[in-house]
Amino acid sequence: MKKEEAKKLVSNALARGRQVLLEPEAKALVSAWGIQVPKSVRIEGVEDVAIKLKALTPPLVLKVVSQDILHKRDVGGVITGLKDSKEASKALREMNEYLVEKAPAARIEGFLLEEMVPVGIELIIGGLRDPQFGPAVMFGTGGIAVELVKDVSFRLAPLNREEVFEMMREVKSYPLLTGFRGSKPVDLKKLASAVMALSEILLEIEEIKEIEINPFLVSEVGAVAVDAREVLQ
């Protein structure tokens, strides 16, 4: 997707009165700025699974798509390790049951079947528009315990490459990125480019209030946005 098309996702969502981009849109947007996302297909229901799944290489993950669900895992909206269309269909039926019970009021806008990303280090990269200082970018240790661990660093956008490397060195988990107890170092340049991409997105699209990739899974082979979120204004 080109940057111009990605910008339309934002204006379309706002026109529909939505204050967030749906996960597939959010990912399409960051991928337009060169950030790698997993290969995925969007499905409406069980009837789509068999055909659409052919484009993907298992193992797969199934995720609910809804503007109302902030933490998908908490409502059973993520099922991992699916090997074929039989498992995927079964997972979809189960997920529907969870959702009826745990998020009865949420508007469900389909599902995402996605290739699972090989294990790596979970990072978070994000950004927000501060009323006083304008766009700011965050880098840190990702995962579900982000707010607990608070191992993050901030800089104001626009960023230069040197600032991005400073940000990375400021977080405690930095040694994990440079090779720790036998692990191979990750591609720091690629990581830096992703952080800079968020800075550019915030500068270019004023309607984005918050942007976040978490987890951003990095390893020696690459850096992939496993989940992405954009809050609009």
Place this chain on the structure above:
Amino acid sequence: MSIGTDINFFFSPQSIAIVGASPTPGKPSHVILENLKRIGYPGAIYLVNPNYASINGSKCYRSLNEIQDNVDVAIFVLPAPTVIEIMERTENVKGVIIVSAGFKETGYAGTKLEEELKEIGERKGIRIIGPNCLGIYDAVSRIDTFFTPEERVRRPKRGGLSILTQSGSFAELIMDEMASKDIGVARIVSYGNRVDVGETDCLKFLMDDEATKVVALYMESVDDGRRFVDVASRCTKKKPVVVVKVGKREAGVHAARSHTGAISGRYEIYRAAFKKAGIVEVNGYEGLKDACKVLNTYDLVEGNRVLIVTDGGGVGVSMADACEDLGLAVSELSEETIKRLSAKLLGFSATGNPIDLTGSVTDKDYVTALEEGLRDEFDVVIITVLWGAPEITETLADKLKEVKNSYNKPLLICTPSSEFTLRMAQCFEENGMPVFFTPESAARAAAVLAGRKR
């Protein structure tokens, strides 16, 4: 609010008027008059109060407009509603310092008055410092609008430190401290409620002010964040700026629709802004004291490597801990340096970092340790001197000064503060080496110098 004329005239006024002047000793306006005279303000002083024909033998005007001259700065010491009335009638004034309280800080009615004040200032093009402030202490142009008597809050001598603060009490605190430490200042501005002139306007002035070598900033909030970062970035290219940010617990203003929003309090963004602008942040009042002291002598350094030389093991270790805690690198000496040190120092000295010269140290050992240690790449040196070591002498300061001059590295001294050691401390200070009285204080000062690389 940053628009309008520049504020340089506040720091070189040809004339100052005191509006609400009083003949009664102890009244704020009287204290201000006394202070202006005491400091030797060279321009014209006009007194304004319709209730008096003269005060202490000087003519007293009925109103500002009656003065047949343009007034550069009028100091208002009047109840808030009266300030508004007079501002509305005033035509011949460039800028005002409104000492009076009774504005936004008091609630709804005061907030209304403050909005009115702001509007009048913008409409008439009158720049405003305050309200609810102390105004300006300027040792360069000899201006003192602080309404605290000199015998209670001492005034520092002239020097290169300029201080900007929202808080008047903080201005007094740091002013008194600087005076007692004999550290000179250039300009101190207390701008209180900051209806107009704030940190950014002041920084813009101080940036090109030749009298100002260092800027210290006490910040509760910022007026226009982006403009502040822009101006401060330019200022830090010319001279160091240190900041104390208070109100760190203020919650974020972002909707918690993301972790990023939830985790970003206001303070995190302030920190990002300081980093962007190259401002060195220090922690609390103690941190600022140390920063002012060390920057009074030394400039910022490029790296963060600290060499510690000590004659007491325990003090050395606690110094190293304090440095590491502050993000400084107490890096190892090279093998060659260790070899040379071992050959030149007495047997029981420890040749690591810290270099521990022990209680058997002589003046010469300190010099040797420094000369050898500084062959490795270090940015700052902290030397602890415990005077219990019987063989060190009063000439140590002279000897260290020679090393300092030939290596051109900042040397910070840490020594206790008893009667004898204070006298010794003075020797160091006279030789251009600032003295700190605890390991933590010395480490904080070193961390300020390395502030951009921590």
